[in-house]
Amino acid sequence: MAAAAHEYGARDAYVEQDGTRIGFDEWYRRSRALAAHLRGRGVDTGDVVALMLPSGIDYAVAYAAVALLGAVTTGINTRLGPREVTSILAQAMPTLVIRDTDSDLPEIDGATPVLTRAELNSVTRSDAADFLPEAPGLGAPVTIIFTSGTTGLPKGAWFDGENMAAAADSAGVMSAPLDRRLTSTPFPHAGYMAKLWDQFIWGITLVVSPVPWSAEKMRDILIRERITVAGGVPTQWTKLLDGAQRDSFPDLRLGVVATAPASPELVERTAELIGVPLVVRYAMTEAPSVSGTAIDDPPDVAFRTVGKPQTGMDVRITDDAGAELPAGRVGRVRIRGACVMRGYWNDSKRTSEAFDEDGWFVSGDLGSVTDEGHLMLAGRVGDMYIRGGFKVHPVEVDHVLTEHPGVKEAAVVGYPVPVLGEIGVAFVVPTESSSPPTSVELRRWTADRLADYKSPDHLVIVDALPLTAMNKVDRHRLRALAAATPPPPR
Missing domain, CATH: 3.30.300.30 (ANL, C-terminal domain)
Incomplete structure (x- = not known):
């Protein structure tokens, strides 16, 4: 982070919906100030700090501050209900919770110390020139990312510094020097929490997507903020193309399709109309990088598949007993590689159940592999x-x-x-x-x-x-x- 602050200086690190922005140098300064304050409140190396904050600058400052202490951050999605929040806090056992008190968030156990968002903003204005960041090593935990809980209570996948480096290494076409990325990913999600190094290395600006979404707002922000990479569901891309032409978004180099498949017609129309390729990425909480389509893949590949494994990742399809299945046969998706979580936090039983004897993570997804090596998803085991x-x-x-x-x-x-x-x-x-x-x-x-x-x-x-x-x-x-x-x- 110090290197990024030195290299990129006042270049935007974050831009919020209302246009509020912060540079890499100021992000580092505020994070150091907060880290010094947290150390004074007893947060030590290896302690867990939970964030109940909206996606944006305050969240980013808090995450970086905890990392500078050699402590561990877990984010709690502000859309979660009381039962899910209670479960996450019980598993993570945070030393401190940093939370927004002005929003309609669930209450937490009064025994857990709290730093409010208002206090956070006050603290980050102070000076911390003499604060020395910790260096706990690449194998130390950095973050716990909780699953959405759709198959039960949330589970906390934890990642260390080596995972962070691997996520940056596997980014491929998704990341380029000085990218300006329009992001709609909630910050507690693996798509943000596991990509901290990626942002530092490439000097990436994260621009928070407008809420509620509209094609007009997205067009405006793509142009005004000179966005180079943007994600959206197929219907959003379709609406964005209405009235667009080749020079509508001069800085945009890549589009990412999320949630639902993009039809071959949409992929072709996007490339022909505005000159931007659409790619698909497959990931999960336990493995923030798995596979993806390439820019030069035929449109049908981007519709039918989620591409080939990313750098450092391997995928195999097996039956329930673990025997590998031939191309075209649907089975359990198993994943191995440097981006896979180290385990579930404070849950050795579920961790051992999640991996087979050869170290493959046994996902809850079903899929098959084409003769060309592309992964096709068929749904979840329970679906x-x-x-x-x-x-x-x-x-x-x-x-x-x-x-x-x-x-x-x-x-x-x-x-x-x-x-x-x-x-x-x-x-x-x-x-x-x-x-x-x-x-x-x-x-x-x-x-x-x-x-x-x-x-x-x-x-x-x-x-x-x-x-x-x-x-x-x-x-x-x-x-x-x-x-x-x-x-x-x-």
């Missing part, structure tokens, strides 16, 4: 359902549904019924709310492209798909919605 004895992987059906011109977004879940065991219920956000596609139409569309048993049996039109705190489709809520409004008896 698969069995219809009439045949396995159905929802993500595969999601992709086909989103190819329909009348479908903006789609997600399929299994619903229990007599005889067949389970059927597929498709939740669809239509392209035009006034003329949504029919169930018969979508069943025919899907059956023309996949096995007939994969066609969804029931259709529910919705305004939007529910998302988790990590902005992923929340299939647990969809299953609950399907149970609350069940399909008619067959």
